[in-house]
Amino acid sequence: MSVPVIAIDGPSASGKGTIAKKVAAALGFHYLESGALYRLIALIALRHGLTAESAIADAAEHMDVVFQEDEILIEDQDVSSQIRHETVGNRASEIAPMATVRQALLKRQRAFRQPPGLVADGRDMGTVVFPDAWIKVFVTASAEERARRRHKQLIAKGISVTIDDLLRDIHERDARDSARAAAPLRMATDAAILDTTDLTIDAAIGAVLDRYRVKTRAGR
Numbered sequence: 001m002s003v004p005v006i007a008i009d010g011p012s013a014s015g016k017g018t019i020a021k022k023v024a025a026a027l028g029f030h031y032l033e034s035g036a037l038y039r040l041i042a043l044i045a046l047r048h049g050l051t052a053e054s055a056i057a058d059a060a061e062h063m064d065v066v067f068q069e070d071e072i073l074i075e076d077q078d079v080s081s082q083i084r085h086e087t088v089g090n091r092a093s094e095i096a097p098m099a100t101v102r103q104a105l106l107k108r109q110r111a112f113r114q115p116p117g118l119v120a121d122g123r124d125m126g127t128v129v130f131p132d133a134w135i136k137v138f139v140t141a142s143a144e145e146r147a148r149r150r151h152k153q154l155i156a157k158g159i160s161v162t163i164d165d166l167l168r169d170i171h172e173r174d175a176r177d178s179a180r181a182a183a184p185l186r187m188a189t190d191a192a193i194l195d196t197t198d199l200t201i202d203a204a205i206g207a208v209l210d211r212y213r214v215k216t217r218a219g220r
Contacts, residue, residue: 004117006212007126010139011185012089012173013146015196015204019139020121022205027119027212032112034122034129035092036072037105039083040065042092044074057100086154086161086169093173096123097180124183126191135211136191139204143170145197 006023010016017033024031041060050056066073072080082088095101109129112118120129126136141149147167154161177185187193192211196204 002132003113003115004135005113005125005130005133006117006119006135006137006208007130007133007188007191008119008121008137008139008208009123009125009127009185009187009191010121011123011146011177012093012170013150014139014141015149015201016121016139018201019194019196019204019208020119022201023208023212024119026205026209027117029117029119030112030114032109032118032120032122032125034105034109034120034125036067036083037065037108038092038096038101039088040072040074040079041101041105042088042095043079043083045095046088046091053098053100056095056098057104060101060104084157086159090169090173093176096177097182099182102182123177123185126188127186128183131188135208135215136188137194137208137211138187138191139194139196141195141197143167143174146170 006029008016008020008023017035020033021031023029040063041056044050044059044063045056050059064075070080071078072083106129109120112120113130122129126133126138144167147163147170150166150170151161151163174185194204194207
């Protein structure tokens with residue numbers, strides 16, 4: 001029997017990352033934040049002024065990255081906080097449509113599938129990376145609520161930004177992610193939708209765990 005995968009997809013600031021990480025911890029599964037890989041490439045591209053797709057794809061294939069508990073290391077340097085900056089996130093969204101970059105990362109992403117199981121979050125986990133995922137969930141929330149959440153996160157980090165600017169960025173990022181030719185953001189046909197607009201994080205996590213328990217009782 002193949003290693004079970006719970007694929008959690010959704011747009012930016014929908015809550016998918018927090019949900020996926022907590023579900024993985026509850027089940028004792030491995031965790032893959034696919035967006036972090038794209039943010040890492042974006043950070044490298046920004047640092048080295050890489051603009052050509054071929055150069056960015058080469059960096060994606062050869063970057064020296066280590067995921068170590070809550071730290072993400074590039075060449076032994078912890079860049080966990082740097083990849084969360086809005087400029088890096090926006091650049092990652094611009095890089096994500098590049099087909100050669102996505103291909104370079106596919107093998108890395110699939111290598112996270114190890115016993116006893118994997119919870120993977122992203123935008124194409126259930127459609128492209130793990131199309132045979134045991135459970136697929138598409139997490140969403142209203143754009144206004146997502147902007148409010150992101151604003152709260154950034155203000156807590158001392159980053160000054162307006163909700164209006166964040167709302168505009170979210171709409172633009174959604175449009176780019178949904179319209180790109182390579183692995184666009186879309187819900188898998190066999191995925192369950194989870195709208196977190198009015199849900200607490202605990203309720204959202206519970207909903208995914210409930211699906212897992214039901215599936216377990218029914219048998220794989």
